[in-house]
Amino acid sequence: MVLSTIFSLVFAYFLPGYLSSLLLFKKGEITGLFRLLFSFSFSIAITSSMMLALGQTIGFSPPVLLNVSLLILLLLIVAVVKKTGFFFEAIKPKFKLIYLIPIIIVLLSFYHALAFPESSWDALYYHGPAGKAFYEANSIPFEKLIYNSQLQLPAGAHVFYTWFYEFNGFNDAFARLMSPMFFLASLVLVYLFANRLFDKKIAEYSVLFFSLVPIVIANSMVMYTDLIAVFLGLFSVYLAYLGVKEGGMKYFALAGIMGGFATLVKTPAFLFPLIIVALLLYEKKFKEILVYLCFFIPMTALWYLRSLLLFSNPFYPFNIGKTAVSPLDPITFIKALLFDSKITYSYGAGPLLLTFGLIGFLSLKLRQKANRMLLAYLAISFLVVLALYRADGRAYIPLYPALAIVCALGYSRLKDSLSRHVRIISAAVLTIIILFSLAFAVIGFKMQESYYDTPVKLVAPLPMGYEQAMTLRFGAVWDLWKFLQTTDPSDKILSTDTRMYYYWRFTYGFDTAPIDNASLANSIDNLKAAGVKYVVVVNRVYHEGQEYAGDNIILENLNGTYFEKVFEKDYASAYRIR
Amino acid sequence: MARTLRRSSKKTTLQRTESDKLLALLAIVMLAAYFSILILSWSGLQILIKRILGL
Numbered sequence: 001m002v003l004s005t006i007f008s009l010v011f012a013y014f015l016p017g018y019l020s021s022l023l024l025f026k027k028g029e030i031t032g033l034f035r036l037l038f039s040f041s042f043s044i045a046i047t048s049s050m051m052l053a054l055g056q057t058i059g060f061s062p063p064v065l066l067n068v069s070l071l072i073l074l075l076l077i078v079a080v081v082k083k084t085g086f087f088f089e090a091i092k093p094k095f096k097l098i099y100l101i102p103i104i105i106v107l108l109s110f111y112h113a114l115a116f117p118e119s120s121w122d123a124l125y126y127h128g129p130a131g132k133a134f135y136e137a138n139s140i141p142f143e144k145l146i147y148n149s150q151l152q153l154p155a156g157a158h159v160f161y162t163w164f165y166e167f168n169g170f171n172d173a174f175a176r177l178m179s180p181m182f183f184l185a186s187l188v189l190v191y192l193f194a195n196r197l198f199d200k201k202i203a204e205y206s207v208l209f210f211s212l213v214p215i216v217i218a219n220s221m222v223m224y225t226d227l228i229a230v231f232l233g234l235f236s237v238y239l240a241y242l243g244v245k246e247g248g249m250k251y252f253a254l255a256g257i258m259g260g261f262a263t264l265v266k267t268p269a270f271l272f273p274l275i276i277v278a279l280l281l282y283e284k285k286f287k288e289i290l291v292y293l294c295f296f297i298p299m300t301a302l303w304y305l306r307s308l309l310l311f312s313n314p315f316y317p318f319n320i321g322k323t324a325v326s327p328l329d330p331i332t333f334i335k336a337l338l339f340d341s342k343i344t345y346s347y348g349a350g351p352l353l354l355t356f357g358l359i360g361f362l363s364l365k366l367r368q369k370a371n372r373m374l375l376a377y378l379a380i381s382f383l384v385v386l387a388l389y390r391a392d393g394r395a396y397i398p399l400y401p402a403l404a405i406v407c408a409l410g411y412s413r414l415k416d417s418l419s420r421h422v423r424i425i426s427a428a429v430l431t432i433i434i435l436f437s438l439a440f441a442v443i444g445f446k447m448q449e450s451y452y453d454t455p456v457k458l459v460a461p462l463p464m465g466y467e468q469a470m471t472l473r474f475g476a477v478w479d480l481w482k483f484l485q486t487t488d489p490s491d492k493i494l495s496t497d498t499r500m501y502y503y504w505r506f507t508y509g510f511d512t513a514p515i516d517n518a519s520l521a522n523s524i525d526n527l528k529a530a531g532v533k534y535v536v537v538v539n540r541v542y543h544e545g546q547e548y549a550g551d552n553i554i555l556e557n558l559n560g561t562y563f564e565k566v567f568e569k570d571y572a573s574a575y576r577i578r
Numbered sequence: 579m580a581r582t583l584r585r586s587s588k589k590t591t592l593q594r595t596e597s598d599k600l601l602a603l604l605a606i607v608m609l610a611a612y613f614s615i616l617i618l619s620w621s622g623l624q625i626l627i628k629r630i631l632g633l
Contacts, residue, residue, distance in 0.1 A: 350612075351612040355612075358605075359601045363601075410601075413601070417594075417602075418591060418595045418598075419595045421602070422598045425605065426602060429609055433609075
């Protein structure tokens, strides 16, 4: 068990990428830090792409997985031994005081992500079922996609944790591990980028400032795919930038693979190809654009072609243009940028952008190429986010790595000022911002009240026991779930939406079930034909006798002869279909 | 020539220090503005305080 966990972790997060890096980059050609980051991101890309390919064709039962992974491993080892041998450029980790805050925040993000089970604000309840469904079906069940909204998203991240389930059995800790891992990797990437564009000092401050962005901290603790897609997309930009600097077509091919995989994690990652093409056009690297696209398009095409065929919209479930923030409504997007309220409290960029960010913008020297590139990146991504996406703080995450660098420029200007007063003020402002962000990181985003049980008190900052946490968060829903564990696991459930959706076995929601609202008898027949044995109602409003928005023929007749009430507690009840 | 250069660079330094002071002032004002908006518009703050007090 421990062995398979270690194997699955090392393989999925490190080995294939590391072995590929040995083949692709000679010793000393790249820095150790870059090799480490490359190993991390390409391992995930290779593992997940393999899973996607298997999932769409022959399925991924454990023996197949093991054989395929061993085959890849063997091939790589043979190639490496024949060509290069194993090596790693030395990384000399030098601890500096400036890293203390990022390290604390990273540790807190690992703690909050791993020590707490699902909470009401964690999109794990939404993404989790996809990974679990793939695991249970041993493939990506295309025929079910239409009926389950959470299975319609690009599956790049979902199959990645399906990989762990195949080796270790279902355990959502592997899904929760992804966010802090990518947060850490993003910090390294920000360092590498800022170091390339400016210098070591700016890079150090950029790392600090990126770790202080509240929306980024939030996304490092809960399972959302935005930060993951942004890291992968930005890494593809970094690869293309390295290609421009160092020369060599392999960089553009790798950027294509990485960028393609980013779009398989989340659709808005289509932003990054625009940035790369703009960069290459600016540098007049036309052949390189072709190479990039030759790798990018095959990576991404299959999934989006499939969405086009299934939903007549390649970017489904994203409706481009429909939910966009209007540039004529500046308040909405300023609010989203600074005070997003989608996850837990209102935050977003926090005070960072208004203080050092603004100063950074004011002191950008457009005669310098690095500054122009930074501004161009921000302008393109801001316009794309504005045009394609919604008033949701996490949509702006692509901007924050670059904004962190701008903040670093602003802060370093004040810090190096000749006036002592200015230096003191900038240190004070920085301290306030650090305290503000640290407070978020310490409180975390998982101690929120549940949707159904409000308010849950902050019991202790220590990890609660699983049972205690679930009881506190979900109360009656948790008891209902436990009751359903005593029934036949092959019975399907028709349920109103619940935050514990993740835990239900394969289930129909009311909006996707084959219900015929014209005839109750017909509806019951449809449900029975689909294998549904239970109807579960989890809704406070409904149980308090008020009108429920999801009213339909089943909900209206639960007290009739077709149903037998088998469970009731507070606002949760279950009915067996007779 | 050298004197002119020294004088002009001295002037630039002075100017820079002045603009640094303005920027530092801007930082304080914006920080205050941010927290004012936050406190005025943030019903979440109440939740946070309640949470901390264990109410």
